[in-house]
Amino acid sequence: MLSRTLLCLAVFSASTPLLADTVWLKNGDRLSGKIKVFDGGKLLIQTEYAGAVPIDWKQVKTLESDQELLVKQDAYTGEKAKSLLAADEGRVTLANGEAPKTVALASIQQIIKPKPVIEDLVWKGNVDVALDYKRADKDTDDYDIDFKTTARHGAWRHHAEGEYNREFQNDAVTADNWTAEYALDHFIDEKWYWQGRLTYNRDRVEDISRQRTVGTGPGYQFWDDELGAFSLGSLLNRTDYEYSDGKKDNFYSLAVKWDYNRYLMGKTVSIFTNGELGKSLEGGSDYSLDSEVGLRYKVTEWASLNLKAEKDLIGSSSGSDNSLNKTRYTMGFGVTW
Structure with a gap:
């Protein structure tokens, strides 16, 4: 029975x-x-x-x-x-x-879904790795890793991102740089927020060897949901340059910053672009552009393939030799959460 x-x-x-x-x-x-x-x-x-x-x-x-x-x-x-x-x-x-x-x-x-300790914490981000090996008259090895993450709790949102790039040609180092950034947003209402931001760049090859930027200003969040996000902000920045020849420069600038990503095809494919366009309020370097555009394809729930193009530009209307104009294309893999 x-x-x-x-x-x-x-x-x-x-x-x-x-x-x-x-x-x-x-x-x-x-x-x-x-x-x-x-x-x-x-x-x-x-x-x-x-x-x-x-x-x-x-x-x-x-x-x-x-x-x-x-x-x-x-x-x-x-x-x-x-x-x-x-x-x-x-x-x-x-x-x-x-x-x-x-x-x-x-x-x-x-x-x-409520999170432990901080119930309304929303945390998302990605880590991307790109490797490029070329064997020809000039053997080239290129390594690139970057991460980007945000955490939102109530009226506060934290941003952290960084990137490291190293390139060799015939065993000679042709690129060796890294950058790190932290930003804190406080939402005044559902859309408007105020941001404070700190960025540090280190380059052992280019003329501009160090760059430190501190900025603050308002921003507007058009949307931020499970299918993507788009924000646009303005910043008043103080930037300090240190050149490879020992010279130093600092100036104040106004900048426009954007961050856009959108999922397509049931969150399988996403397109994204982010960057900052700045204009000096003083002499010296007149303008700068740091931007990225790309495509990410999710192979599994967490693994992805990515294709990106990056543009770094620092120029001066006075024709100074201390300038930067660099474009990079990378393809790699990563994890997304």
Whole structure:
């Protein structure tokens, strides 16, 4: 009798589908999968049959989930729900023990998985590695590694990025440089923020051997969600140059900074560009450009291939020899989170 009961339970368990989140749409359709995030007006649900599917929040009738989720009805505070229960059209119930709460979908600004310690922490970034070997009259070995990461908590957002490049031609070093940057944003409201930024560049080959920049200024976040982000900022900078011949220069400048990335084809492909264009307020170096544009293809959930073009330009209308004009193209692999 016991064995027969256990057999029935095993058959029932095998025939019962795993619990999944469900989203009902206003047109009558229903999607099942796992809710990843809701942000920027898009609900992203991971399905077995179509991969990651973005849904316009305005088309959602109601939804349910057995996950523990953090539901935010404003930019800074949220309520952790042990699960979500379907409700009337345009509403959802936050199940949290003995005090369930039904809210309007239109009032929800963000749904994310709560993180330990800092529940509303959103952390994302990537590390890219590129290697180039050429064997000809001049043997060339080129190594490049860079990283970029952001972490958002409430009204604060941290940026950290860096890059290292080293190149040999016939065993002679033709490029050896690295750069590091840290920036801190404080959001004044949902879109506007104020940034403080520190950048340091070191180059052992080019005429400009060291560059230090401290800047601050306002910025505007057009969007930042699971499908991409775009921000535009302006900075008042103080830049110090140290040249390979020992000379030094410093000046103040105004700069425009941009950062754009967008996922396509169900988050399989992303295009991105970022950079800064600056104009001196004094004599010396009149303008500078540091920019990057590229394409990233996700091979797995975390591994990716990338193709990038970088442009570094420092020029002076006075015709000074202490200038820089460099373009680099790289292809490599990396990890994304």
